[in-house]
Amino acid sequence: MARRRNRQTSQALSRLAKQVDAAIKSAEQKMADAVQAFRPAGWRRAVRILREIGPLATISGVIVALLALTAGALYQSFAHVKEETQFRTRTEDRLAAIESSLLALRTKAAVSDPSNQNNQIEIKNVLATAKRDSVALPLSLVQDGGEKYVEAAKNSPTVWGAAL
Numbered sequence: 419m420a421r422r423r424n425r426q427t428s429q430a431l432s433r434l435a436k437q438v439d440a441a442i443k444s445a446e447q448k449m450a451d452a453v454q455a456f457r458p459a460g461w462r463r464a465v466r467i468l469r470e471i472g473p474l475a476t477i478s479g480v481i482v483a484l485l486a487l488t489a490g491a492l493y494q495s496f497a498h499v500k501e502e503t504q505f506r507t508r509t510e511d512r513l514a515a516i517e518s519s520l521l522a523l524r525t526k527a528a529v530s531d532p533s534n535q536n537n538q539i540e541i542k543n544v545l546a547t548a549k550r551d552s553v554a555l556p557l558s559l560v561q562d563g564g565e566k567y568v569e570a571a572k573n574s575p576t577v578w579g580a581a582l
Contacts, residue, residue, distance in 0.1 A: 518553050525555055529563035532570035538580035541567070 458466050521544055528541040541563070548555050571577040 514553070517551070518555070521548050521553055522555055522559060525559055525563060529559070529566055532567045532577055532580070533574055535576075538577060541580050 524544045528537040531537050567580055
């Protein structure tokens with residue numbers, strides 16, 4: 419009798435398990451159908467996909483734009499190096515010529531009256547600047563100025579400091 423009850427119990431459990439499995443499959447099918455109703459289709463699906471891809475495309479676009487800006491900035495900075503070097507060289511040459519002309523003018527002004535104390539100080543400053551900055555003064559101007567200072571030094575001993 420115990421065997422019979424065990425058999426009946428196992429058959430009942432087997433039927434119950436089948437019924438539970440059938441109920442679970444039915445519930446799963448109903449849930450899948452319900453979820454399918456909420457899934458977008460057609461244009462709505464396309465819009466959903468674009469919304470999901472949009473941020474990635476935006477980030478990629480920003481990165482590409484930044485790389486393009488960086489490449490443009492590097493090109494601009496390296497492209498003008500030659501021109502800037504030429505400009506700097508020409509400017510330095512022109513400034514050296516202007517400085518030489520100014521020193522020559524200052525020398526002429528200081529040589530005009532060797533007995534003047536201010537001109538003696540000025541000629542010392544001009545010659546010191548020319549020597550320090552390696553600026554070439556016209557040789558004739560230096561010779562004429564030197565002769566004038568030597569002549570003035572014969573009459574006034576204070577001019578000898580500038581004449582030397």
